[in-house]
Amino acid sequence: MNKEFSNLTRLDSYRYQIPKSFMDGMLVPGIVYTSEDMLQHIIKEQVIKQIANVACLPGIQKCSFAMPDVHWGYGFPIGGVAAMDIENGVISPGGVGFDINCGVRLLGTKxxxxxxxxxxxxxxxxxxxxxxxxxxxxGKLRLNSKDMDRVLEQGSRWAVEKGYGRIEDLSSTEESGEMAGANAAYVSNRAKERGIPQLGTLGAGNHFIEIGMIDKIYDDGAATTMGLFEVGQLVLWIHSGSRGLGHQVANDYIKSMAKAMAKYGIQVPDRQLACAPLNSSEGKSYLSAMYCAANYAWANRQLMTHLAREAFHKAINLGESEIGLDLVYDIAHNIAKIEKHLVDGKQKQLCIHRKGATRAFPPEHVQIPAKYSGIGQPVLIPGDMGRYSYIMTGTQTAMEETFGSTCHGAGRVKSRMAAKKNISGKDFISGLERQGIIVRAGSYSSVAEEASAAYKNIDDVIQVAHLSGISKKVARTKPVGVIKG
Amino acid sequence: MKSNKSMTEKKFRLVEHTADIGLVAYGNCLNEAFENAAFGMFSIITDLRKVKPTVSRAISIREDSYEDLLFEWLNTLLYHLDVEGIIFRKFNVSTINDRCLSAECSGEIFDPNRHTIKTAVKSATYHLLEVNRSKCSVKVILDV
Known part of the structure; x- marks a missing residue:
């Protein structure tokens, strides 16, 4: 039995604790939401160490959390949630990731x-x-630098005001697609240069657009509220982020924070965890620049929504009212945000880092759209392109335990290199087509890397999220058409 | 002192990482290790046999350490890919010390009719990043 396993305490069937004694410097314990089966794989990787590293960051509250899809990342684990006190805590660009506001939106068709x-x-x-x-x-747009600043500060609102979308799309987006406190002056020219040609583009890697079909409904009431009415109904998933702009913002600030840490007397176990106090000039500048990148990502998904609606209209020659494509919700899964949460019975303002994790606020929370007040915030969990994706809702349990957070996807188990060794992209696409899934991709290689066998079975991940209570199953979709960059 | 060893002998290997890709590059000197790291990164992105060295860019970076230089070197090349669409395939690092790096890099503007993106690289990361000056090797995890 290795050190990682013998040091874990099983709290119940879905919760394992990493005690503070696991590693010097841990300020709080770690908690992993997983099953006994999936735990074996987590232990094989360096995930437990990464969860423990995050537990060393100044100002961390309660626990360093790992969601059910957790896997080995760089610095933070992917599927990590960490809440820092805004008075004496830090913000870490590595706790958000390079693809700031990588996220997903779901549209329901008629x-x-x-x-x-x-x-x-x-x-x-x-x-x-x-x-x-x-x-x-x-991309098809040609922006000048003034437009770019508006994209960064206004997000989805900029897109909708330019005619790329419907006004009601805004209220169905986390933060209405516009983080307050985003000041474009904190974004470098280099980041803006990268952002200009890429607005309205999907990107490659695990980004995709998927036409899905509702395959199962678990909660009729919640599904109906979201406009998901019946098995066989088509939906559209869009998974993308802030493209090169977000990568550059992350680069700029990881570097500046790595240099500033000595000034603040901060030491971290991994340089990718570079951080600065939230109330320092470096911390405040990063928060504002990161919000700009988040807004860019929302504007980007909003533009792609508009392009997708046009493509549907062109391909099947029906009007908007017959097609639908109403936005169910759009959520970020790489972001840090200032939120109010209870810690030891006291309400505190915290900076919640969600790195490959989804916000999962409960019914009646003030920050979710009024139409979802009765059911909780929609939680969108895309799977791999050969299996299922899930729609869930946020819960009170998540609010009490994980700072209102849950998983964000299936979670990788195989490296991209290993995935390509086992199956060629061409064979994988043929296999999908035999199952009735049509795929269009920029290259076979990019598809092979994303083959189903590279991921955990999403059903297992969702089961842990559902049974542990940090989110609740509403419906499942299966892919019928996939576009990859 | 930089050797005259041919750039056709590429010295890098990929390292397994669940979500991302690790890259270790070697050389007879640190200049070559940095060149091979860049070549390795662009080999992940596309099939470099189809890329001709038709455009070139001079790159000059100032940082506080070799580690920062490596991080910035690879990310600067990705910046040129995003903004100008250049896929680099030939690298000549003329100067490298603990404060600065100068290089001449050449490649070709991405042509969707002839080139494909195998794996898009988002960024070089600091996670497990190493510059070993005595062994003339570097290690980096790329976020893909």
Missing amino acids: LKYDEIKKYMPSLVDALYKSIPSGVGTS
């Missing part, structure tokens, strides 16, 4: 798969043609 099946190849082609991957190619 179409049934059986009725649309014959249009599927042309629909997938239309989506592939109209939404550029942006890798080696530019």
